[in-house]
Amino acid sequence: MNRQLFQYHPQIGYTFIPGLKTRVAHDGGGYLVQVNQAGFRSSREFQRQKPAGVFRILLFGDSFTAADGVSNIARYSDLLESQFTGIEVFNYGLSGTGTDQQYVIYRELAAGVECDLVVIAVLVENIRRVAARYRVYLDAEGNRIVYAKPYFCLESGHELVRYHDPVPKEPVPEDHLTPDELQHVDQGGNFAWFRQAVNTLGSRARDVAQRWSRYQPLPAYESAEHPDWILTKAILSQWISQCLSPVIVCPLPLYQHVEETCDPAAYQARFRELGTETGAVIHDPLPDYWQVPRDARRKFRFPNDIHPTPLSHQLLADSLMPCIQSFLHQRGR
Amino acid sequence: MTVHVLGISGFYHDSAAAIVSDGEIVAAAQEERFSRRKHDPRFPQHAINYCLGEAFIETSELDAVVFYDHPLLTLDRVIKSLLTVAPRGRQQWMKAAPSVLGVKVHVERFIRKALGPNVPVLFTKHHLAHAASAFYPSPFDEAAILTIDGVGEWATTSIAEGSGSEIQILKEIRYPHSLGLLYSAFTYFCGFKVNSGEYKLMGLAPYGEPRYVDLIEERLLHMKPDGSFRLNLEYFGYLDSNRMTNERFSELFGGPPRPAESRITRREMDLASSIQKVIEKVLLGLAGHARELTGKRNLVMAGGVALNCVANGVLQRKKLFDELWIQPAAGDAGGALGAALVASCRYFNVPRKMNSQGRDSQRGSYLGPSFSKSEVRAFLDRENYPYEAVGDSQQRALKIAQVLSEGKVVGHLAGRMEFGPRSLGARSILGDPRRTDTQVLMNLKIKYRESFRPFAPTVLAEDCSKYFEMEGESPYMLLVAPVRKERRLEMDLSRFDQGNEDLLEVVKQPRSDVPAVTHVDYSARVQTILRNDCPAYYDVVKAFRERTGCSAIVNTSFNVRGEPIVCSPQDAYRCFMRTEMDLLVLEDCLLFKKEQPRWEEEDDWRNRYELD
Numbered sequence: 001m002n003r004q005l006f007q008y009h010p011q012i013g014y015t016f017i018p019g020l021k022t023r024v025a026h027d028g029g030g031y032l033v034q035v036n037q038a039g040f041r042s043s044r045e046f047q048r049q050k051p052a053g054v055f056r057i058l059l060f061g062d063s064f065t066a067a068d069g070v071s072n073i074a075r076y077s078d079l080l081e082s083q084f085t086g087i088e089v090f091n092y093g094l095s096g097t098g099t100d101q102q103y104v105i106y107r108e109l110a111a112g113v114e115c116d117l118v119v120i121a122v123l124v125e126n127i128r129r130v131a132a133r134y135r136v137y138l139d140a141e142g143n144r145i146v147y148a149k150p151y152f153c154l155e156s157g158h159e160l161v162r163y164h165d166p167v168p169k170e171p172v173p174e175d176h177l178t179p180d181e182l183q184h185v186d187q188g189g190n191f192a193w194f195r196q197a198v199n200t201l202g203s204r205a206r207d208v209a210q211r212w213s214r215y216q217p218l219p220a221y222e223s224a225e226h227p228d229w230i231l232t233k234a235i236l237s238q239w240i241s242q243c244l245s246p247v248i249v250c251p252l253p254l255y256q257h258v259e260e261t262c263d264p265a266a267y268q269a270r271f272r273e274l275g276t277e278t279g280a281v282i283h284d285p286l287p288d289y290w291q292v293p294r295d296a297r298r299k300f301r302f303p304n305d306i307h308p309t310p311l312s313h314q315l316l317a318d319s320l321m322p323c324i325q326s327f328l329h330q331r332g333r
Numbered sequence: 334m335t336v337h338v339l340g341i342s343g344f345y346h347d348s349a350a351a352i353v354s355d356g357e358i359v360a361a362a363q364e365e366r367f368s369r370r371k372h373d374p375r376f377p378q379h380a381i382n383y384c385l386g387e388a389f390i391e392t393s394e395l396d397a398v399v400f401y402d403h404p405l406l407t408l409d410r411v412i413k414s415l416l417t418v419a420p421r422g423r424q425q426w427m428k429a430a431p432s433v434l435g436v437k438v439h440v441e442r443f444i445r446k447a448l449g450p451n452v453p454v455l456f457t458k459h460h461l462a463h464a465a466s467a468f469y470p471s472p473f474d475e476a477a478i479l480t481i482d483g484v485g486e487w488a489t490t491s492i493a494e495g496s497g498s499e500i501q502i503l504k505e506i507r508y509p510h511s512l513g514l515l516y517s518a519f520t521y522f523c524g525f526k527v528n529s530g531e532y533k534l535m536g537l538a539p540y541g542e543p544r545y546v547d548l549i550e551e552r553l554l555h556m557k558p559d560g561s562f563r564l565n566l567e568y569f570g571y572l573d574s575n576r577m578t579n580e581r582f583s584e585l586f587g588g589p590p591r592p593a594e595s596r597i598t599r600r601e602m603d604l605a606s607s608i609q610k611v612i613e614k615v616l617l618g619l620a621g622h623a624r625e626l627t628g629k630r631n632l633v634m635a636g637g638v639a640l641n642c643v644a645n646g647v648l649q650r651k652k653l654f655d656e657l658w659i660q661p662a663a664g665d666a667g668g669a670l671g672a673a674l675v676a677s678c679r680y681f682n683v684p685r686k687m688n689s690q691g692r693d694s695q696r697g698s699y700l701g702p703s704f705s706k707s708e709v710r711a712f713l714d715r716e717n718y719p720y721e722a723v724g725d726s727q728q729r730a731l732k733i734a735q736v737l738s739e740g741k742v743v744g745h746l747a748g749r750m751e752f753g754p755r756s757l758g759a760r761s762i763l764g765d766p767r768r769t770d771t772q773v774l775m776n777l778k779i780k781y782r783e784s785f786r787p788f789a790p791t792v793l794a795e796d797c798s799k800y801f802e803m804e805g806e807s808p809y810m811l812l813v814a815p816v817r818k819e820r821r822l823e824m825d826l827s828r829f830d831q832g833n834e835d836l837l838e839v840v841k842q843p844r845s846d847v848p849a850v851t852h853v854d855y856s857a858r859v860q861t862i863l864r865n866d867c868p869a870y871y872d873v874v875k876a877f878r879e880r881t882g883c884s885a886i887v888n889t890s891f892n893v894r895g896e897p898i899v900c901s902p903q904d905a906y907r908c909f910m911r912t913e914m915d916l917l918v919l920e921d922c923l924l925f926k927k928e929q930p931r932w933e934e935e936d937d938w939r940n941r942y943e944l945d
Contacts, residue, residue, distance in 0.1 A: 001367040
C-alpha cells in the first residue's frame with residue numbers, strides 16, 4: 001500500500017495532504033513525514049506573524065528540499081534550525097515542482113509571512129520543469145498519468161504571464177494533447193527511451209553509461225540566450241524583486257555534478273549572472289561537495305534514488321550555515 | 334528514554350508487526366492488509382513501516398526487534414520429526430525446508446537488512462509470545478493462561494500462569510499431538526483450506542449431528558483426566574506427507590476427502606459438528622486443569638484454537654473461571670504483539686501497563702492505520718468520485734441507518750483498522766439483520782462466498798441481553814451466545830432432516846426476528862460495542878436502533894472471498910465497486926453506488942484472489 005501524499009491545489013497544482021503523519025517506505029529504508037495544515041512537511045504551523053527575537057527563513061525548493069527519502073528532522077532546513085538557536089526555517093519545499101510552481105507557492109501562501117531571509121533552493125534540473133506545462137507521474141499500478149502544472153510564458157519580451165490558473169484537476173490523456181502541448185510534457189529529460197533502457201539495467205549501469213557518454217543532462221544552461229534559461233531567470237528575477245527580505249539563491253547540483261561525471265560550469269555561470277543582475281546572494285554548495293574525496297561522494301545519494309541522503313543534507317546545512325550566519329551578524333546576532 | 338520494542342511474526346502464515354512503547358501497545362497490523370495477499374507469510378516490511386510510522390520513530394530509536402518464534406528449535410522439531418518417520422516424509426521435508434532452512438534461520442539477517450545493522454534482535458518462544466499476547470493486554474492482574482494452536486517450535490498447547498509482569502509456563506503438550514492440527518485435519522478432510530477454512534468448518538457445524546464424536550474419541554484422540562491428550566498418528570498425514578489425513582482416516586469416515594468447492598454433504602456437516610463437540614470437550618478439560626494448576630480465578634487465551642468462538646462461548650457459560658479474556662489476534666499475527674510485550678516486560682523490565690479503567694489495554698484492537706478526512710477527500714477529489722461530505726457524526730449515522738433500514742448494504746471505513754481476523758466496525762460491511770434475505774444477499778452478491786456461512790451481529794452493549802443469552806461484554810466477536818428464546822422462530826427442517834442437503838433452503842428460513850445474524854442452531858457470534866470503542870460505528874448502530882427499534886446490525890468483514898480485509902480508502906472503494914454494496918462510508922464521506930462512474934477492469938478481478 002502506497003499512502004497518498006498529495007492533494008489537489010487549484011493554484012499550485014498540489015500540496016502535501018495537510019495533517020499527514022506517516023512513514024514512507026523508501027530505498028533508504030523509510031522516512032518520517034509530518035505535514036502541517038498549510039500542506040508542507042513541517043512539525044510546526046506556518047504562522048504569519050514572527051515572534052519577537054526570532055530570525056525566520058523561508059525556504060523554497062523541490063523534492064531535494066522537501067527531502068524525499070529523508071525524515072523531517074534530518075533535512076538541511078531542520079538541521080540549520082537545530083544548529084542555531086533562535087532561528088526558524090519554514091520549509092516550503094514541494095516534491096516534483098519547478099521554480100515556477102515554487103514561485104506560485106511564494107505568491108499564494110508565503111508572500112505575507114514575516115521573515116528575515118528567503119532561500120530559494122533551485123535544483124538545477126528545475127529549468128526543465130519551468131519549460132514544461134505538463135508532467136508525467138506514475139500511479140500506484142505504475143501507469144503513466146499526465147497532469148497539467150502551472151506555468152509562465154514571457155510575453156511581449158519581458159512580461160511574465162501565468163497559465164493553467166486554476167490548474168486543471170483531471171489528468172490529461174496524452175492523445176488529447178496537441179503536438180505543441182506534447183512538446184511541453186516533461187518526460188524527465190532528453191532521450192526518454194534511451195534513459196528508460198539504461199535505467200532498467202540498474203543504477204550502476206546508468207552511472208557507467210553517463211560517464212562513458214559524457215552525458216550533459218541540462219543543455220539549457222549552455223547559453224544565456226537559451227529560452228528556458230531566459231524564462232527561469234525572469235521568474236527568479238521577479239520573485240527576488242518582490243521579496244522584502246534578502247534572498248539567497250542556492251543552485252543544488254545533480255549527483256552527476258557532485259560526482260564529477262558532468263560539467264557544472266554552464267549552470268554556475270548562469271547563476272553568477274543572475275546574482276549580478278538581481279543582487280541576490282548566490283550560494284553554490286558544489287565546492288563543499290568537492291571537498292569530500294570523490295570515491296566517498298556516492299554516499300550523498302541513495303542506492304537507487306538520486307535524492308540526497310541524510311549525509312548530503314548535513315553537508316548542505318553545513319554549507320549554508322556561514323552564508324546564513326553573515327545575515328544573522330548583519331542583524332546583530 | 335522511551336523503550337520501543339518491535340515484534341514480528343512471519344514466514345509461516347499471517348506475518349505481522351506490532352510496536353510497544355514503554356509497555357503501551359502503539360500499533361499492530363498484519364502484512365496481508367498492505368500487500369493485499371491473504372495470509373501473507375512474507376517478511377512484514379509494510380506492517381513494520383506502518384508501525385514505525387504510527388510510533389513516529391526512526392529505526393535507530395528501536396531498542397529491540399523480537400521475533401515470535403525460535404527458528405533453531407523449529408528446525409530441531411522438523412528434523413527430529415522427520416527422522417521418526419524416515420524414509421517416509423520426503424514431501425513434508427520439501428514443504429518445510431524452504432521456510433525453516435531458507436528463511437527462518439536467516440530471520441536475523443532479514444531484520445538487519447530491513448532495519449539496519451545495529452538493531453538488537455531477540456527471539457522468544459512461540460507459545461510464550463501467545464501467552465504474553467493474551468495476558469499482558471488483559472484486564473487481569475493475575476490469570477491462568479491457555480494457549481492452543483497447531484504448533485510452535487515443539488509446543489502445541491501450553492498452560493501458564495500470569496502474575497503482574499511475570500509469566501511462567503507450567504505445562505506443555507508437544508508436537509505431534511496438537512488440537513490445532515486435529516481441527517485442521519478435519520478442515521482439510523471437509524474440503525476447506527487449512528489455516529483459513531477453519532472458520533467455515535465451525536460455521537458448518539450447526540447444520541450437522543455430532544454422530545462421529547465416539548468414533549473420534551475411540552480412534553483419533555485419547556483424552557486424559559488432566560485435560561491432556563494424545564493423537565493416534567496412524568490416521569494423520571502431516572508427519573510424513575503433504576496431506577493432513579491419510580487413507581486410514583478416509584476409511585474411518587466413509588470415503589476420501591471432499592474435493593474443494595464441491596457440494597457439501599451430510600457427512601461434512603456431521604464431521605464438522607462432531608469435531609466441534611470434541612474440541613469443546615478438550616478445551617473444557619484443559620481449562621479445568623489450568624484452574625486446578627494455577628488456582629487463578631480468571632483465564633486468558635490465545636493461539637489459533639482460541640478463535641473457535643463457539644467453544645469459547647461454551648467455556649464461558651460453564652463458569653470454570655470468573656472471567657475470560659481472549660486475544661483478538663489469537664493466531665500467529667498476535668504472536669508479533671506478544672513478542673514485543675514479553676521483551677518489553679522481561680528483557681527491558683518495563684512495568685506492565687494496565688488499563689486504569691479496569692478494561693483491557695488492547696484499545697478495542699483498533700491498532701491499525703487510520704486515514705484522515707483530508708486523506709479521504711484527497712483521494713476522492715483526485716479520482717473525481719462523487720461523494721457527500723457529512724461532517725456531523727450524528728447526521729451521518731442517521732443517513733447510514735436509513736440506508737440500512739431500506740435493506741441496503743453499506744461498506745464502512747472509519748478510524749483505525751482492526752488487528753486480528755475480525756472486523757469490528759472500522760473495516761466492515763453492514764446490513765439489516767431483520768431481513769430474511771440479508772444473509773443470502775450478502776453471501777452471494779457481496780462476499781461471493783458459500784451461502785451457508787453465518788453473519789455476526791454488532792449489538793449495543795447496553796442492549797445485548799435483550800437479544801442474546803450472554804452476560805458481560807464481547808467486544809472482539811470471540812464468543813458465541815444463544816439468541817434469546819423469545820426471539821426465536823420455529824424452523825421447518827423436515828426436508829433437511831429427510832436428507833435434502835440444500836443448505837440454501839435452510840438458510841432462507843427465518844429463525845428469529847434478527848434472522849440474518851441467527852445461525853441455524855439459534856446461536857450468534859456477538860460483538861458488543863460501547864461508544865468509546867469506535868464512536869463512529871457505535872453511532873451508526875444507535876441510529877439504526879432509533880430508526881427501527883433494533884439494536885443490532887449485521888457486521889461482516891470488508892472484503893470478498895479470498896481477499897484480505899480492506900485497509901485504505903482505495904482498497905475500500907475498489908471492493909465497493911466490485912460488489913453489489915449500495916453505500917460506501919469513508920470517514921465523513923458518503924458515496925452512493927448509483928452516483929459512481931462505471932467501474933471497469935481489464936480482467937476478471939475474481940481470478941486475482943485464491944479461494945480460501
